[in-house]
Amino acid sequence: KAGVTQTPRYLIKTRGQQVTLSCSPISGHRSVSWYQQTPGQGLQFLFEYFSETQRNKGNFPGRFSGRQFSNSRSEMNVSTLELGDSALYLCASSQGGLNNGYTFGSGTRLTVV
């Protein structure tokens, strides 16, 4: 079956702009989580959605937001981009229970110049 699909794979944006990243989970998976990976901070949790509701949120400023649609696809938005937002953004999907593994996509590499 198809894996987790993230688009686009690469993105270059200018400071102050906003960006929207997309994640299509594995069919049947209702939970979608987002992570940011940088060389300095490693992998950090952004937020998790389940059935269109945000269930948990990490310690990121309000410029980072997300949503989930009825088909479980999810989008993440970052407004007023800063140079420090340059990172690999990863999406992971799961069936939603605690005993289910998370499958990650290949990520979107965002560069802010």
Added chain:
Amino acid sequence: DAKTTQPPSMDCAEGRAANLPCNHSTISGNEYVYWYRQIHSQGPQYIIHGLKNNETNEMASLIITEDRKSSTLILPHATLRDTAVYYCIVLITAGNKLTFGGGTRVLVKP
């Protein structure tokens, strides 16, 4: 959140077993131990997870101590393609988030 402690790096000879330790002394009774690996900035790849009992799948074995304060991931016959950063994670029950630590950078040498 329960924290995990792993050695920052280790080398392993190709064809030999690789034993990756992880300490999670503050783990709660109903929290799972997950192992992922990440190869060269690809998305992390799920390896195995467990609660109390030892687990085995086609990729690896997971040995969890009886007190659940530590675990060991065993790659039975390491290959060069197993070179990666390996993350030991405790999945917190209320929040469904994976808290990644620094991981162990494993280098499999010929």
